[in-house]
Amino acid sequence: MLASGRTVSSRLLRPTAWLPLRLSSERAAASFAQKELIKKHEQDEPRPLYMDFQATTPMDPRVLDAMLPYQVNYYGNPHSRTHAYGWESESAMETARKQVADLIGADPREIVFTSGATESNNMAIKGVARFYKAKKRHVITTQTEHKCVLDSCRILESEGFDVTYLPVQNNGLLDLELLEASIRTDTSLVSVMTVNNEIGVKQPIKEIGQICRSKGVFFHTDAAQAVGKIPISISDWKIDLMSISGHKIYGPKGVGALYVRRRPRVRLEPIQNGGGQERGLRSGTVPTPLAVGLGAACSIAQEEMEYDHQRVSMLANRLVQKVMSEIPDVIMNGDPEQRYPGCINLSFAYVEGESLLMALKDVALSSGSACTSASLEPSYVLRAIGADEDLAHSSIRFGIGRFTTEEEVDYTAEKCIEQVHRLREMSPLWEMSQEGIDLKSINWTQH
Amino acid sequence: MAAAARSQVMSLYRTMLRESAKFPSYNYRNYALRRVRDAFKANRNVEDPKAVERLMEEGWQTLALIQRQVSIGKMYEAQKTVVD
Numbered sequence: 001m002l003a004s005g006r007t008v009s010s011r012l013l014r015p016t017a018w019l020p021l022r023l024s025s026e027r028a029a030a031s032f033a034q035k036e037l038i039k040k041h042e043q044d045e046p047r048p049l050y051m052d053f054q055a056t057t058p059m060d061p062r063v064l065d066a067m068l069p070y071q072v073n074y075y076g077n078p079h080s081r082t083h084a085y086g087w088e089s090e091s092a093m094e095t096a097r098k099q100v101a102d103l104i105g106a107d108p109r110e111i112v113f114t115s116g117a118t119e120s121n122n123m124a125i126k127g128v129a130r131f132y133k134a135k136k137r138h139v140i141t142t143q144t145e146h147k148c149v150l151d152s153c154r155i156l157e158s159e160g161f162d163v164t165y166l167p168v169q170n171n172g173l174l175d176l177e178l179l180e181a182s183i184r185t186d187t188s189l190v191s192v193m194t195v196n197n198e199i200g201v202k203q204p205i206k207e208i209g210q211i212c213r214s215k216g217v218f219f220h221t222d223a224a225q226a227v228g229k230i231p232i233s234i235s236d237w238k239i240d241l242m243s244i245s246g247h248k249i250y251g252p253k254g255v256g257a258l259y260v261r262r263r264p265r266v267r268l269e270p271i272q273n274g275g276g277q278e279r280g281l282r283s284g285t286v287p288t289p290l291a292v293g294l295g296a297a298c299s300i301a302q303e304e305m306e307y308d309h310q311r312v313s314m315l316a317n318r319l320v321q322k323v324m325s326e327i328p329d330v331i332m333n334g335d336p337e338q339r340y341p342g343c344i345n346l347s348f349a350y351v352e353g354e355s356l357l358m359a360l361k362d363v364a365l366s367s368g369s370a371c372t373s374a375s376l377e378p379s380y381v382l383r384a385i386g387a388d389e390d391l392a393h394s395s396i397r398f399g400i401g402r403f404t405t406e407e408e409v410d411y412t413a414e415k416c417i418e419q420v421h422r423l424r425e426m427s428p429l430w431e432m433s434q435e436g437i438d439l440k441s442i443n444w445t446q447h
Numbered sequence: 448m449a450a451a452a453r454s455q456v457m458s459l460y461r462t463m464l465r466e467s468a469k470f471p472s473y474n475y476r477n478y479a480l481r482r483v484r485d486a487f488k489a490n491r492n493v494e495d496p497k498a499v500e501r502l503m504e505e506g507w508q509t510l511a512l513i514q515r516q517v518s519i520g521k522m523y524e525a526q527k528t529v530v531d
Contacts, residue, residue: 044526045526046526046527046528046529046531047525047526047527047528047529048528048529049528049530050528058474058475061479061512061513061516062512064516064519065515307485362529363529402478403474403475403477403478404474405473405474405477408530411529
């Protein structure tokens with residue numbers, strides 16, 4: 001609404017309406033018109049439904065509402081100590097810090113704002129390992145971690161550290177005895193993610209925390225997919241470091257946080273140096289609007305956690321029941337009980353994952369995580385849980401979130417069933433398996 | 448003043464639903480409608496007048512938020528989704 005009380009017509013605000021048609025040559029004008037027509041046609045195409053909540057989430061309107069004042073009028077640098085712009089910005093940042101801390105049961109002084117969970121993971125792993133490198137040269141992680149954790153560990157290896165990548169069982173869960181046996185006297189850090197972004201499996205964090213605490217090893221968890229969705233308590237679970245991502249919990253992209261325990265103190269070598277902001281652990285101006293957004297997202301998540309969890313579980317069951325009752329030979333990857341319901345990874349035998357995704361063009365889905373979807377290799381997470389090569393290629397990840405409706409779930413299930421049937425009709429492997437031939441016994445020879 | 452008579456609560460409820468229905472985005476619209484309905488349903492038996500007052504205040508603030516976000520949604524409207 002304008003100050004005068006009139007609303008601006010949305011038509012006037014569409015970018016194309018303002019373009020002046022003052023073009024010199026006719027050819028240029030024709031191509032311009034063509035482009036306009038293409039654009040117009042694209043604008044008539046309905047958008048696909050969003051079912052990829054693990055890749056990112058839309059911002060909750062309440063979060064945007066909290067952020068906008070800091071993008072428009074309250075634009076001060078929170079580290080400016082001498083004027084009201086700085087003070088109000090700092091106050092907002094500290095409120096946000098408290099909101100993030102309250103969600104995980106921490107003290108606000110233990111929260112460091114970062115640019116996202118990737119930076120938090122880098123800070124935690126490289127920072128802790130490098131700080132304690134005089135006496136401790138060993139780090140433990142799992143094979144199903146996010147790429148940023150695995151890549152940070154790879155860098156540590158090149159610096160002379162020993163890294164153990166623990167395998168997971170077929171249900172995606174870590175074997176606790178194996179973990180305990182792998183901890184050495186010179187282990188400084190164990191890093192295990194809380195909820196996996198590809199298969200939704202929830203690791204036994206409480207038990208892992210207990211083991212690490214009893215052995216005097218720091219425990220880091222990448223909780224990007226878990227924060228705000230399942231109740232987390234850093235004291236109950238004995239977590240020393242935790243990564244939080246803003247855009248996985250209906251907050252803005254470009255912000256995250258790292259929880260760093262103060263009692264007993266965890267020391268880190270910072271990877272970003274500068275003016276000493278954020279306790280010296282992460283220098284740089286804290287982006288107030290983003291921090292406010294993260295704080296608001298956390299506070300909303302805390303209030304809505306139970307409501308959302310119930311709803312997401314209900315929708316997930318609905319989807320899985322529908323799909324599995326109509327199509328045979330569908331496998332859910334990951335433990336059926338120890339999981340976050342909103343992340344469902346299904347493998348459809350005898351159907352190629354990419355073709356199914358293309359066939360389901362009305363639904364925004366993914367096979368494997370967004371950061372690895374550019375490569376042609378099947379997901380390393382599926383390989384780690386022992387999925388067959390061909391099943392790993394046929395897996396699709398369905399993500400359900402706060403804003404998903406029953407209609408969307410039903411539409412997705414129906415389209416999925418329809419397309420799987422169609423693709424299987426075309427598949428010679430399906431034909432063969434229907435005739436009772438055991439595909440594993442076939443000797444595929446070259447001509 | 449009697450804390451929020453039933454008619455006031457119902458009036459707020461209806462207004463919130465009416466404003467929520469104006470969200471251009473399918474997902475936001477359905478979420479707002481559902482959440483408002485479920486929130487009022489969950490609090491229908493609250494007796495304490497102070498609590499009712501506080502909830503009503505929250506309701507008014509949420510209503511203002513919905514109105515602002517609806518305007519923003521209209522300013523940056525995109526095409527409808529497949530199920531819309």
